[in-house]
Amino acid sequence: MHDWPLLASTNHYDTAVAIRDTLREGDAQSALEGLEELINALSRSDERALKSYLEVLIQHIIKWRHQPERRSLSWVTTIETTRDEIAELREDNPRFAEAFIRSKIWARALRAGHRKAEGAMGKRVPQAELSWEDVFETSYTLEPHS
Numbered sequence: 748m749h750d751w752p753l754l755a756s757t758n759h760y761d762t763a764v765a766i767r768d769t770l771r772e773g774d775a776q777s778a779l780e781g782l783e784e785l786i787n788a789l790s791r792s793d794e795r796a797l798k799s800y801l802e803v804l805i806q807h808i809i810k811w812r813h814q815p816e817r818r819s820l821s822w823v824t825t826i827e828t829t830r831d832e833i834a835e836l837r838e839d840n841p842r843f844a845e846a847f848i849r850s851k852i853w854a855r856a857l858r859a860g861h862r863k864a865e866g867a868m869g870k871r872v873p874q875a876e877l878s879w880e881d882v883f884e885t886s887y888t889l890e891p892h893s
Contacts, residue, residue, distance in 0.1 A: 749777065755784035762788070790840075797836050797843055798852050798859075804829040804882060805860025806867065809875045811887055814868060818889060826887045833883075845879065 749769065755762045762785045769778040807825050811818060837843040861875050 749781060751777075751781045751784040755781070755788035759785060759789060759792075793836060793840055793843075794852070797833060797840075797848070798856055800829045800832045800836070801848070801852060801856040801882075802860045802863060804833070805856055805875070805877060806863040808877060808882060808885075808887070809861060809864035809872065810868060812875070813864070813870075813872050820889065823887055823889060830883065849879075 749765055751762070754765060762781060766778050766781040766785065769781060804826060807822050807829075811822060811826075857875065857877065861872075864875075865871055
């Protein structure tokens with residue numbers, strides 16, 4: 748008998764192998780339980796990744812606003828890369844629609860991104876009011892030197 752919740756939360760590959768082996772042994776009910784736990788664990792993992800990318804994105808946008816003199820190609824790259832990673836996660840997980848992000852992740856990611864931005868800047872700044880457009884559509888580019 749497997750402890751599916753524990754196994755699925757610690758190692759996805761080993762869980763998949765154990766499910767396969769359980770199916771080969773003919774215990775379809777236990778394999779189904781393992782599969783459900785694995786699906787839930789993968790879903791939680793993707794949601795954590797989405798939140799983490801969103802926090803990094805928000806952090807850099809806040810720094811962009813409050814430290815214009817420190818803007819760099821590195822910040823531009825981080826903003827673009829995190830947007831790409833979020834887009835890929837959303838493509839792979841249709842449940843990560845805008846409505847889901849706004850209702851389940853947005854407020855926590857804003858708070859965490861703000862806190863991380865303050866830590867990186869070494870100063871307190873007013874709580875950011877960032878719109879969906881600010882985060883996902885506004886262009887953040889360096890001005891060419893004249």
